[in-house]
Amino acid sequence: MAERWATLGIDLHLEPTGPGLRRGLTDALREAVRSGRLAPGTRLPSSRALAADLGIARNTVADAYADLVAEGWLTARQGSGTRVATGAPATPARQREPGTVPPAGTAVRTHARARGRPAYDLRPGTPDLASFPRAEWLRAARRALAAAPYHALDYGDPRGRPELRAALAGYLSRARGVRADPERIVVCAGFAHALRLLGTVLRARGARTVAVESYGLDVHRDLLTDAGLATTPLPFDALGTDPAGLSGADAVLLTPAHQFPMGVPLHRDRRTAVLDRARRTGALVLEDDYDGEFRYDRQPVGALQGLDPDRVAYLGTASKSLAPGLRLAWAVLPRDLAGEVAAAKGGIDTCGALDQLTLAEFLTSGAYDRHVRAARLRYRRRRDALVAAVAARAPQARITGIAAGLHVLLRLPPGSEQSVVQAANWRGLALHGLARYRNPAARVEPLDALVVGYGTPPDHAWTGALDALCAALPG
Amino acid sequence: MAERWATLGIDLHLEPTGPGLRRGLTDALREAVRSGRLAPGTRLPSSRALAADLGIARNTVADAYADLVAEGWLTARQGSGTRVATGAPATPARQREPGTVPPAGTAVRTHARARGRPAYDLRPGTPDLASFPRAEWLRAARRALAAAPYHALDYGDPRGRPELRAALAGYLSRARGVRADPERIVVCAGFAHALRLLGTVLRARGARTVAVESYGLDVHRDLLTDAGLATTPLPFDALGTDPAGLSGADAVLLTPAHQFPMGVPLHRDRRTAVLDRARRTGALVLEDDYDGEFRYDRQPVGALQGLDPDRVAYLGTASKSLAPGLRLAWAVLPRDLAGEVAAAKGGIDTCGALDQLTLAEFLTSGAYDRHVRAARLRYRRRRDALVAAVAARAPQARITGIAAGLHVLLRLPPGSEQSVVQAANWRGLALHGLARYRNPAARVEPLDALVVGYGTPPDHAWTGALDALCAALPG
Numbered sequence: 001m002a003e004r005w006a007t008l009g010i011d012l013h014l015e016p017t018g019p020g021l022r023r024g025l026t027d028a029l030r031e032a033v034r035s036g037r038l039a040p041g042t043r044l045p046s047s048r049a050l051a052a053d054l055g056i057a058r059n060t061v062a063d064a065y066a067d068l069v070a071e072g073w074l075t076a077r078q079g080s081g082t083r084v085a086t087g088a089p090a091t092p093a094r095q096r097e098p099g100t101v102p103p104a105g106t107a108v109r110t111h112a113r114a115r116g117r118p119a120y121d122l123r124p125g126t127p128d129l130a131s132f133p134r135a136e137w138l139r140a141a142r143r144a145l146a147a148a149p150y151h152a153l154d155y156g157d158p159r160g161r162p163e164l165r166a167a168l169a170g171y172l173s174r175a176r177g178v179r180a181d182p183e184r185i186v187v188c189a190g191f192a193h194a195l196r197l198l199g200t201v202l203r204a205r206g207a208r209t210v211a212v213e214s215y216g217l218d219v220h221r222d223l224l225t226d227a228g229l230a231t232t233p234l235p236f237d238a239l240g241t242d243p244a245g246l247s248g249a250d251a252v253l254l255t256p257a258h259q260f261p262m263g264v265p266l267h268r269d270r271r272t273a274v275l276d277r278a279r280r281t282g283a284l285v286l287e288d289d290y291d292g293e294f295r296y297d298r299q300p301v302g303a304l305q306g307l308d309p310d311r312v313a314y315l316g317t318a319s320k321s322l323a324p325g326l327r328l329a330w331a332v333l334p335r336d337l338a339g340e341v342a343a344a345k346g347g348i349d350t351c352g353a354l355d356q357l358t359l360a361e362f363l364t365s366g367a368y369d370r371h372v373r374a375a376r377l378r379y380r381r382r383r384d385a386l387v388a389a390v391a392a393r394a395p396q397a398r399i400t401g402i403a404a405g406l407h408v409l410l411r412l413p414p415g416s417e418q419s420v421v422q423a424a425n426w427r428g429l430a431l432h433g434l435a436r437y438r439n440p441a442a443r444v445e446p447l448d449a450l451v452v453g454y455g456t457p458p459d460h461a462w463t464g465a466l467d468a469l470c471a472a473l474p475g
Numbered sequence: 476m477a478e479r480w481a482t483l484g485i486d487l488h489l490e491p492t493g494p495g496l497r498r499g500l501t502d503a504l505r506e507a508v509r510s511g512r513l514a515p516g517t518r519l520p521s522s523r524a525l526a527a528d529l530g531i532a533r534n535t536v537a538d539a540y541a542d543l544v545a546e547g548w549l550t551a552r553q554g555s556g557t558r559v560a561t562g563a564p565a566t567p568a569r570q571r572e573p574g575t576v577p578p579a580g581t582a583v584r585t586h587a588r589a590r591g592r593p594a595y596d597l598r599p600g601t602p603d604l605a606s607f608p609r610a611e612w613l614r615a616a617r618r619a620l621a622a623a624p625y626h627a628l629d630y631g632d633p634r635g636r637p638e639l640r641a642a643l644a645g646y647l648s649r650a651r652g653v654r655a656d657p658e659r660i661v662v663c664a665g666f667a668h669a670l671r672l673l674g675t676v677l678r679a680r681g682a683r684t685v686a687v688e689s690y691g692l693d694v695h696r697d698l699l700t701d702a703g704l705a706t707t708p709l710p711f712d713a714l715g716t717d718p719a720g721l722s723g724a725d726a727v728l729l730t731p732a733h734q735f736p737m738g739v740p741l742h743r744d745r746r747t748a749v750l751d752r753a754r755r756t757g758a759l760v761l762e763d764d765y766d767g768e769f770r771y772d773r774q775p776v777g778a779l780q781g782l783d784p785d786r787v788a789y790l791g792t793a794s795k796s797l798a799p800g801l802r803l804a805w806a807v808l809p810r811d812l813a814g815e816v817a818a819a820k821g822g823i824d825t826c827g828a829l830d831q832l833t834l835a836e837f838l839t840s841g842a843y844d845r846h847v848r849a850a851r852l853r854y855r856r857r858r859d860a861l862v863a864a865v866a867a868r869a870p871q872a873r874i875t876g877i878a879a880g881l882h883v884l885l886r887l888p889p890g891s892e893q894s895v896v897q898a899a900n901w902r903g904l905a906l907h908g909l910a911r912y913r914n915p916a917a918r919v920e921p922l923d924a925l926v927v928g929y930g931t932p933p934d935h936a937w938t939g940a941l942d943a944l945c946a947a948l949p950g
Contacts, residue, residue: 021622055625117626130625137829138617145613147496150530150605150933151592153800189664189825196821223821325628325828346671346698350664352830353800354612458625 055130119428120465124407124453144357156349158342160187161356167363177302199227207250214442233442239267261451263401394473406455417448424472530605594903595940599882599928619832631824633817635662638835652777674702682725689917708917714742736926738876869948881930892923899947
C-alpha cells in the first residue's frame with residue numbers, strides 16, 4: 001500500500017506555481033479517480049501524510065480534498081477518512097477496468113515525461129530536496145532578520161556577509177579540519193561560481209593548465225576551459241588519483257575526501273604526495289569537498305586544506321547538505337588569493353544577504369548540525385537498503401564507494417552499462433552510467449558501472465526507485 | 476530631543492553579528508553613560524522606539540536595558556520609564572562635564588569613523604534600508620516556502636524561477652509598461668550582474684563600442700570595459716541625452732525614466748529619436764530603469780522598452796525598491812538575447828531560489844505595491860523637507876530633478892562643489908559632488924552641484940543629515 005501512495009505521490013508532482021498548486025493537485029486527483037487508478041472506496045492517505053510525501057503544505061492537500069468532496073469525487077467521514085466516492089461524477093473509462101492497479105509506473109511515467117521529469121531519479125548530485133528543513137530554515141531566517149542591523153541589507157563585502165564567514169570558519173574548523181580565517185573565506189553562488197572565479201583569477205595570474213581527475217564532471221572541466229585554461233587528466237588507480245602527472249600544471253582540481261564519482265577517499269600516501277608535489281611545482285590544489293558531511297562507516301576524512309592552507313583552496317557547498325537552490329558555497333583561500341577572487345566577483349557581493357544571514361544563524365544555532373545528523377541517518381538507511389536489495393536481486397552487480405556520500409558505484413558485467421541505463425530509462429528511472437563521468441582524455445580502462453545517487457529521490461519515491469533499479473539490473 | 480535620540484541611535488550602530496548585537500548595544504549604552512553623553516536622570520527612549528530607530532528587534536533593546544538596570548547603570552520605574560541612574564557605577568570623566576550635550580555629531584563621528592561608516596549619509600544609490608519590510612518579507616517567505624514543490628530547491632533554470640518571471644512579467648507590464656514575456660526575462664544578482672552578462676554576450680556577438688551618457692556611474696562603464704567593450708559618451712543638454720552621436724555604437728546604455736544623476740527624464744522627442752537611430756544602426760538600447768517606481772509630481776514615465784521590445788533590453792532591480800542586499804534584478808530581453816544571456820550565467824541559476832520565490836509571492840500578493848506606495852510617501856515627505864530647508868537656509872543653492880527618484884541635484888555657486896563636500900565630510904556627512912559622475916571623456920561644461928541621495932538615511936538620522944547638509948552649504 002505504501003508503494004501505491006508513493007506512485008500516487010509522484011503522479012501528482014506537477015510544476016505548480018504558488019496559487020496553481022492546489023488546482024494542480026485537485027486536477028491530478030480528479031484525473032486519478034476518473035481514470036480508475038484510484039478505485040471507488042479506496043482510502044486516501046491523510047492530508048498530513050500526503051502533504052509530507054509531496055513536500056507541500058498540509059492546507060493545500062486539505063483544500064484539494066475538500067474541493068473534491070464538494071464536487072462528489074471523494075467522501076469524507078469521521079473515523080473512516082477520505083475515500084474515493086463509489087458513485088463518482090464521471091464513470092471511469094479508458095483502457096483499464098476501474099479498481100485495477102496499473103502496472104507500476106506506467107501512468108506515472110507518461111505523466112512525468114510530459115512534464116519533462118522522470119518518474120524516478122537516481123542520478124547523483126542532488127540531495128533529497130523533500131527533506132529540506134523548511135520550518136527550521138524559516139525560524140532561522142526570522143531570528144537572523146530580527147538581529148541584523150539595517151545596513152546588512154546594503155551592498156555588501158564581495159567576500160560575503162561577515163556573520164556567515166565567521167560562522168563558516170567555526171564550523172569548517174570543527175567539522176572538516178579546515179584552517180579557516182573569516183578574512184580568507186569568500187562566499188559564492190554555488191561551487192560552479194567559485195570554480196569559475198578561481199579559473200578567472202588563475203588565468204589572470206598567468207596559469208595555463210589545470211590537472212583534473214580521470215573521472216569527474218565535464219561541466220567543471222568546461223568552466224576551466226571557458227576561463228582560458230587547458231585541463232589535463234591525472235592517472236587513477238586503486239589508491240585514487242595519482243599526482244605523478246602533476247608537473248607542468250599550475251593547479252590541480254581534486255575530490256580528496258570522496259572521489260566523484262568513484263566514491264573512494266584519496267589514499268593517505270597520495271594526500272601527502274599531492275601536497276609535496278604541489279609545493280615543489282608551485283601548483284595550487286583546488287579541493288572540492290562537495291559532500292564532506294556524509295560519512296557512515298569510517299572516520300571522517302579531514303580536509304586536505306588543514307595540512308597546508310597556503311597551498312590549498314578549499315571549496316565547500318550547501319548544495320548537498322541543504323539544497324542547490326540556496327546557491328551558497330564557500331571558498332577558503334590562501335591569503336593572497338582571497339582578495340583577487342573577491343575582486344573577480346565584480347567588487348560587490350553576489351549572494352543574497354538574507355540567505356547568508358540565515359545560513360549563519362543556522363550554523364551557529366546548531367540547526368545545521370542537527371539537520372546533517374538526521375540526513376546522515378536517513379541516507380545511511382537508504383544505502384543499507386540499496387546494498388541489501390542489490391545483493392538479493394542482482395548478485396552479479398558489485399557495489400563500491402559505500403562508506404560516504406550520497407552515491408555509490410555499482411559495477412556491472414562488462415559491456416552491459418549502456419543496456420542497463422536504457423532498461424532503467426524505459427522503467428521511468430533516470431540513471432547515469434559511469435561513461436559520462438570518464439574524462440575522454442584520460443587513459444583509464446573502460447569500466448561498466450552505474451553511478452547511483454541514492455540521495456536524490458524524495459522519501460515517497462525511494463522504494464519505487466530502488467525497485468525500478470533492481471528490475472533493470474542483470475539478474 | 477528627537478535629534479538627541481537620533482544621535483544616540485547612530486552612535487549605537489555597531490557591526491554586530493546575531494548573538495553579539497545585544498552585547499554591542501549594552502556596551503555602547505554603558506559607554507554613553509560612563510562618558511557622560513547620557514546624563515544622570517536622562518530618560519531613554521522606549522525599547523520599542525529605539526528598536527524601530529535602530530532597525531533591530533525590540534527584545535534586543537529590552538534585554539540590553541534589563542542588563543544595565545541589573546548592573547545599576549539604568550533605573551526602570553513603572554510610569555517613569557527607563558532612565559540613567561543618578562549614582563551610576565563609574566562616574567563620568569573624560570573631556571566633558573556630565574550632563575552636557577556634545578556638539579552634534581562629534582562623538583558619533585569619531586565612533587562611526589573608527590568603524591568605517593559615516594555618521595550621516597546622503598550619498599545616492601541606496602534606499603532607506605531601515606524601512607525594509609522585514610515582517611512582510613518573512614510572511615511572504617513562509618507562504619512561498621509552504622507552496623513551493625520540493626524540486627524548486629534544485630538546480631534551476633538559468634533564467635530564474637518561473638514563479639518569479641511570471642510575477643515580474645505581470646508587474647512590469649502593469650507598473651512600467653514593459654512588454655514582458657516570462658520567457659524573455661532573466662533574473663540576475665543585481666543590475667551590475669545583468670550589465671556584465673549583457674556586456675559579455677554583446678562582445679561575443681562582435682560588438683565593440685557602447686555609447687554611454689555624459690553623466691553616470693564609472694562602475695557601469697568599467698563593467699563594459701572589463702567585458703572588452705569601448706565606451707563613448709553621448710552629448711547631454713536640456714532635453715537630456717542626445718542620441719545624435721549614436722552612429723558607430725553597437726549598443727547604448729541609458730537611464731531614460733530618470734537620468735542618473737541629473738534627475739531629468741529623457742524628453743519625448745529624444746525617446747523617439749533614440750529608437751529611430753537604434754533601428755537604423757542596428758544598435759541595442761540598454762534601458763537602466765533603476766528607480767522607475769518612485770514618481771511624485773508627474774505622470775509615470777513608461778519604459779522605453781514598451782515601444783520596441785526587440786530593440787531594447789530593459790533592466791530593473793529590487794535594490795532601490797527593496798534593498799541591494801537581496802541581490803535581485805531582472806532583464807527583459809529581445810527574444811534572441813534571452814537564451815544567450817542565460818547561457819552566459821554558466822548554465823545554472825545564480826540567484827537563491829528562496830529569495831526568488833519570496834519576491835514572486837511579494838509581487839503577486841500585493842505586498843510589493845503596498846511597500847512601494849508607503850515608501851513613495853515617505854520619500855516624498857523627505858524630498859519636500861529637503862527642498863524647504865535648502866530654500867530657507869541656503870537660498871543660493873538650486874534644486875533640480877525633484878519629480879522622481881531618491882536623489883536630487885543641488886546646484887551650487889561655481890567653484891564651490893569641492894569645498895562644500897569637504898565641509899560636509901567634516902560634519903560627519905558623507906556626500907557626493909557631481910564631478911565624480913561626470914564621464915571624463917564627455918564634452919560637457921563642468922557644473923558645480925551635489926547629488927543628494929535623500930533616500931539613504933534611516934528615519935532616525937534623516938533630520939540630522941539634513942541639518943548637516945544645510946550647515947555645509949554656502950549661506
